[in-house]
Amino acid sequence: MIDLRSDTFTRPTPAMRRAMAEAEVGDDVWGEDPTIKRLEAAVAERLGHEAALYVPSGTMGNQICLRLAAPPGTECLANEDNHILWYEAAAAPVLSGVQLHPVPGPRGMLEPAAARARVRAARYGVPTSAIAVEQTHNRAGGAVQPLEVLEGLRALADEAGLHLHCDGARIWNASVATGISLERYGGLFDSLSVCFSKALGAPVGSAVAGSRDLVARAREVRHLYGGAMRQAGVLAAAALVALEQMVDRLAEDHANAGGLAATVAAAVPGSVDPAAVQTNMVLLDAGAFGTDGPGLVERLAGLGVLAADTDPDRVRLVFSYEVSADDAERAAKAVVAAAG
Numbered sequence: 001m002i003d004l005r006s007d008t009f010t011r012p013t014p015a016m017r018r019a020m021a022e023a024e025v026g027d028d029v030w031g032e033d034p035t036i037k038r039l040e041a042a043v044a045e046r047l048g049h050e051a052a053l054y055v056p057s058g059t060m061g062n063q064i065c066l067r068l069a070a071p072p073g074t075e076c077l078a079n080e081d082n083h084i085l086w087y088e089a090a091a092a093p094v095l096s097g098v099q100l101h102p103v104p105g106p107r108g109m110l111e112p113a114a115a116r117a118r119v120r121a122a123r124y125g126v127p128t129s130a131i132a133v134e135q136t137h138n139r140a141g142g143a144v145q146p147l148e149v150l151e152g153l154r155a156l157a158d159e160a161g162l163h164l165h166c167d168g169a170r171i172w173n174a175s176v177a178t179g180i181s182l183e184r185y186g187g188l189f190d191s192l193s194v195c196f197s198k199a200l201g202a203p204v205g206s207a208v209a210g211s212r213d214l215v216a217r218a219r220e221v222r223h224l225y226g227g228a229m230r231q232a233g234v235l236a237a238a239a240l241v242a243l244e245q246m247v248d249r250l251a252e253d254h255a256n257a258g259g260l261a262a263t264v265a266a267a268v269p270g271s272v273d274p275a276a277v278q279t280n281m282v283l284l285d286a287g288a289f290g291t292d293g294p295g296l297v298e299r300l301a302g303l304g305v306l307a308a309d310t311d312p313d314r315v316r317l318v319f320s321y322e323v324s325a326d327d328a329e330r331a332a333k334a335v336v337a338a339a340g
């Protein structure tokens, strides 16, 4: 089976397992785990921020940031397809009393003009306190949020006194795809949540980055949410390997995704827009195969490819380091065969 359901299915590399076995550890609740400290320093440096904090998951990273960004009874603007709206168990309203305001926009984009039109003051109802973007955008098939859009949102945030947060679970993919440095992206945001356990292949973990003050407060919220861990350096060691060894190679995943999209688009009209494939994901329109999402997933499984129906009529294929160029070619043939 070629598993293209998600880049979260990756298993740790041999280098990660070695690093985990050999990790120097201490009690991180007491601030004494040297491996976690190294990871946090490396993340802060790469993203051009003062500090960073290791957290157990991307969801916790986002939710810690939202709690710090938006006081209870206020609103955070986000594209209607953002992960925080779809897949985080209503955590923002439940944990932080924050209302997420979904804004429509193409390819996961929160367009500055659309955001500006939604910014509200207290006297009009729910005051806006924050803006959240997602880079790259999961439900938009790994779409890269353009720099000028992010800069427009930064300008709006400055003007209106809003906190700008980035769900950067796959910000590494955006940087590799565009050549724009992590530091340049990072500098646009007041807070970021980044993941080691997605495309980079680490088994566990994410990080929050921001100012020293934000990260100090994030540490308190992490404790409140039950995310303060003890000798978690055994996990952070794998994340360090992910950061050091697994970022540049993402270009291979992007090439594999693009190659599959080109092959399938040429053989199955209307099935996929190759120009929309910017990073490691491909979205297939199940209708072009004469079926629906679950139907296409079933056909593909019968042809040796595992895929995910992320919508009733849409199937997602995700490339990561355990999927070789050869696998990608075989998967492309299977997808073409699924059209009958």
Ligand SMILES: Cc1ncc(COP(=O)(O)O)c(C=O)c1O
Binding pocket: 008, 056, 057, 058, 059, 060, 062, 083, 134, 136, 137, 138, 167, 169, 170, 195, 197, 198, 206
């Ligand atoms: C864009 C995005 N943000 C956040 C998350 C949440 O990460 P976790 O599963 O580690 O909570 C994911 C998970 O896939 C994601 O794709």
